[in-house]
Amino acid sequence: MSERTLQDVFVTYLRDAHALERLIDTALGALIRTTDAPELRIPLEHHRSMTREHLNALADRLHAHEARPSAVKDTGLALAAFGEGLLAKARRDHAGKNARDAYVLIHLAIAGYEMLGHLADRMHDDTTARLIRHHLDEERATAATIDARWDVLLDLSLRHAGVPAAPAMAGDGVR
DSSP states (O other): OOOOOHHHHHHHHHHHHHHHHHHHHHHHHHHHHTOOOHHHHHHHHHHHHHHHHHHHHHHHHHHHTTOOOOHHHHHHHHHHHHHHHHHHHHOSOHHHHHHHHHHHHHHHHHHHHHHHHHHHHHTTOHHHHHHHHHHHHHHHHHHHHHHTTHHHHHHHHHHHTTOOOOOOOSTTSOO
């Protein structure tokens, strides 16, 4: 077995980030199609647009490192997203559960980008490090947008279930 280099690991992390963004793009498409509430649909549509920009930028960074996205990883995670799409269609509580699923996907991207960003710093790849910091800012901004809407999303979910909404919490609604 040959010894892997730091460059090999770096390319693997770039491919992982690309595949994860492909998963998010596909899953967001399903979540958007099953979300009627503009309070959630609009931020998801915006995030999907950013996700597509991330995919292109990651492909460019792979090219700069004489590599390409992994078709196997991209396809595998796209299939996982297809399952998410089926689940989204089957459930009834779209607003709350779609928000939850999008929030989890965003935080998966954040974790992956944190690892990739730290590795880019160690490799002195300033271009990738700057790009990843920018992607992290965008991912965190979308997570914050969802954070600010949990009470509204809960009300929509309760209304959809035929349950009168409970009174909103005093304060900012964050526990």
